[in-house]
Amino acid sequence: MKNTQILLANRPEGMVKESDFDIVEQEIPALQHGQVLIKIHFISIDPAIRGWMNEGTTYISGIPLGGVIRTFSAGQVIESKHPNFAIGQFVEGMLGATSFAISDGTGLKVLDISKGSIPQHLGILGMPGMTAYFGLLERGKPQKGDTIFISGAAGVVGSTVGQIAKLKGCRVVGSAGGKVKCDYLRSIGFDEVIDYKNEDLDLELRRKCPTGISIYFDNVGGDTLDTALLHLARGARVVICGAMSQYNDMKKVCGPKNYMKLVTARAEMKGIIVFDFQNEYPKAVKDISTWLQEGKIQSKEHIIEGIQNFPQALIMLFEGKNFGKLLVGVH
Ligand SMILES: NC(=O)c1ccc[n+]([C@@H]2O[C@H](COP(=O)([O-])OP(=O)(O)OC[C@H]3O[C@@H](n4cnc5c(N)ncnc54)[C@H](OP(=O)(O)O)[C@@H]3O)[C@@H](O)[C@H]2O)c1
Known part of the structure; x- marks a missing residue:
């Protein structure tokens, strides 16, 4: 039995490339x-991986050169010398881009498959779903009748934020790249959508948020953030969740030049790191799994089969070629 692993070959300059990775086969100790010992079934492809490939620290240290790419992954315990884990259990954790993982149990979570599938446990019931839940409820503080604008709305975080905001009585507006993604957003209940690749964001926000934006949930940053700021309603909350447009060149981050709008709108802008809410994850998982089971919200997963396709999968995320929570299936 060989272990296929994806290693960090180079620190990427700009857009991540296939040559930034090595694919190796190792013996399992x-x-x-x-x-x-865990047989990995799915590896989660998250935007954060791009940041972890850089040198230096963000909120956690960078991946060492030659190290296994850090990812959330999930699979089944096939051998155990740990009192808390039994053969056959499904587990999830920061297990890396690898086909088999050895864990000492730190951060390893046993999955309740009755609450959702393994891909859902890495998506809407996992770290991205927690980000949507706490980012919206703790930072966005939605009130009935608020207008929320969400960028990157067709992704796992954005689409979950939008659906929870609908349940909280908000009017939900989202932007995504292309007609197919925009049609999907309408189908899951978004009130208005903006195809930012083919429409003028400023003009469409004026039309579709006539009373202004009460909550801006930012997944994209850059020019999108700047444009959204211009449309803030009085007392608005801007949730800085991520910056897809910036991650591939963090040395030249394009900051918001329209930040003075925070003054005139008496608005606040605040970041979120999902890991700060770890102690409260069980409540969020309970709520989201209940909404899923009641058909009140939906999830969408996009699975690329084969661990050797990990580099291409990560590139897809930054080209907007994923449609739903992106995962690599491992066999
Ligand atoms: N703060 C936290 O704790 C935390 C935790 C998890 C995730 N996040 C953030 O949440 C955001 C969404 O993550 P996700 O997992 O749900 O990813 P995702 O939305 O499923 O995938 C990323 C999407 O971003 C869009 N995109 C890519 N490059 C872009 C660009 N240059 N400009 C505009 N849009 C671009 C693409 O959609 P289009 O086709 O629509 O362009 C792509 O499909 C990311 O910013 C991520 O870093 C933050």
């Missing part, structure tokens, strides 16, 4: 007391 014998299991030590206190360890579990």
Whole structure:
């Protein structure tokens, strides 16, 4: 039994490339007391991986050169010398881009498959879903009748934010690239959509948010953030969740030049790091899984089969070629 692993070959300059990765096959070492061996089934492709490939630290340290790419992954325990984990259990954690993982149990979570599939546990019931839930409820503080604008709306975070905001009585406006994604957003209940690749964002925000934006949930940053700021309603909350347009060149981040709008709108702008809410994840998982089971919200997953396709999958995320929560299936 060989272990296929994706390693960091180079620190990427600009857009991530296939040559930034090495794909290697390793022997699986014998299991030590206190360890579990996990057969990985799915690797989560998250935008944060691009930041972790840089040198230096963001909110957690960068991946060392030659190290296994850090990812959330999920699979099944196939051998256990750990008292808390049994063969056959499905588990999830920061297990890396690897086909087998050895864990000492730190950060390893047993999955309740009755609440959702493994891909859902890495998406809407996992870290991205938690980001949507706490980013919206704790930072956005939605009130009935608020107009929320969400960029990157067709992704796992954006589409979850939009659907929860609808449940909270908001009017939901989202932007995404292309007709197919925009049609999808309408189908899951978004009131208005903007195809930012083919429409003028400023003009469409004026039309579709006539009373202004009460909550801006920013997944994109850059020019999109700047344009959204111009449309803030009085007392608006701007949630800085991510900056897809900036991650590939963090040395030249394009800051908001329209920030003075925060003054005139008496608005606030605040970031979120999902890991700060870890202690409250169980409540969010309970709420989201209930809404899923009641058919009140939907999830969409996009699976690329084969661990050798990990580099292309990560590139797809930054080309907007994913449609739903992006995962690599491992066999
Ligand atoms: N703060 C936290 O704790 C935290 C945790 C998790 C995720 N996040 C952030 O949440 C955001 C969404 O993550 P996700 O997992 O849901 O990803 P996702 O939205 O499923 O995928 C990324 C999407 O971003 C869009 N995109 C890519 N490059 C872009 C560009 N240059 N300009 C505008 N849009 C671009 C693409 O959609 P289009 O086709 O529509 O362009 C792409 O499909 C990211 O910014 C991520 O970093 C933050």
